[in-house]
Amino acid sequence: MHDRLKSKIAVITGASTGIGLATAKVFAAEGATVYITGRRQAALESAVAEIGHGAMGVQTDSANLDDLDRLYDRVKAEAGRIDVLFANAGGGGLLPLGQITEEQVDDTFGRNVKGVIFTVQKALPLMGKGGSIILTGSTAGSRGTAAFSVYSASKAAVRNLARSWAIDMKGTGIRVNVLSPGPVRTPGLVSLAGDDAVQQQELLDYFVTLIPLGRVGEAEEIAKAALFLASDDASFVNGSELFADGGTAQV
Template sequence: MARRLEGKIALVTGGTTGIGLATARRFAQEGAHVYVTGRRQAELDAAVVQIGSSATGVQVDSSQLDQLDALYQRISAEYGRIDVLFANAGGGSMLPLSEITETHYNDIFDRNVKGVLFTVQKALPLLAKHASVILTGSTAGSSGTPAFSVYSASKAAVRAFARSWILDLKDRSVRVNTISPGATRTPGLVDLAGPDASQQQGLLDYLASQIPMGRVGEPEEIASAALFLASDDASFINGIELFVDGGQAQI
């Protein structure tokens, strides 16, 4: 049976843990050579080992434009194109409105908005015809969460990018879609509860109670949806927000 990304060149930013790592691993299993980025070299090296020989790790902070330039220069020299771009790098932390600082705002918007914008813009010369660009959104971008307003706003901005970019790129036959996970069992999520394991489990249990399916998602489930958007199975899907959330955003 043919693999769905056979011979494709893929880039997954923020691919060292959680959803990014699961997706990079799935892309490689489906035949792609996958470039994976991360900010910390040790975690990047470990991720490449997990993904296997079809992975190349490059240390990149997506909010630093010179590092993006170096990344794309390398991909250009080694393969000359990108077929699938998963702009996944990002993150955030929680602060109530009364405690938000400029540092908090800049950190989240640099990672989630500036990083996504320039990751895609600087990839344009390498994007192959019919390439698939996937942006990581969040259910938080279309719902309210206490003490999470800056992160939520950043993910709403990501969703807005996709709607306009499909018009900017219509002559390139490049698809741009947003995948919006709900609560998913990742290090980034459980770390919001702090280092205590019981508090982390309490957070997961609470989030599961808010989801119609009665549980949080697993990174591999988000990866399956990203694979669909990356593949030719989604050849006429463009500009959508695909919620992978157990129904959380639908109630």
């Protein structure tokens, strides 16, 4: 480790498990003071203990604006600023056209679009020149996926938020980029197949057939890409989409 985030204040939403948790570990090991959020208190406490390095957890539903206010009030009181914001919280489920429900649309867009918009907007007063905003996208936002249209549409929206926000924040010195993973071995991904371990492995095996590298990704690999976007190594990277997908959406 090289202290690439030494003395930085980082906020990572949706970091109780998976990519968010892996990223929090990397950021903390690289010298950042890390605040993480999650909706489940027990999982959040477990993640904080796993991260170490003085990490702090704030129970937050990113689609709830009052929760976001409470999160940022605490960060302001304790740290006074945010240098890196990783708007990672989100999710979605599988339903094909013909079975899509209003509940699914509201939940998916609430978590992946509304939540991202206000996670970023409410953080801006605490951010300044040199700040980095990272939004979690997905290869699903760039290609068709059976029974995944609502989630895919929400991630396509995230990509365009970054494009427009890069223009909105001209002159502030704050960068905004999208990190788009391909299939990654996380609890969120395998849960799409339900609770059966055999079906979960079959889902992973299916994804392998779509990936030129011939394997699914690991959360730690996405975390390293997030570290690049968070650090000064990416000081001239703005409004971009960085794919960490083994080539899935590139061929």
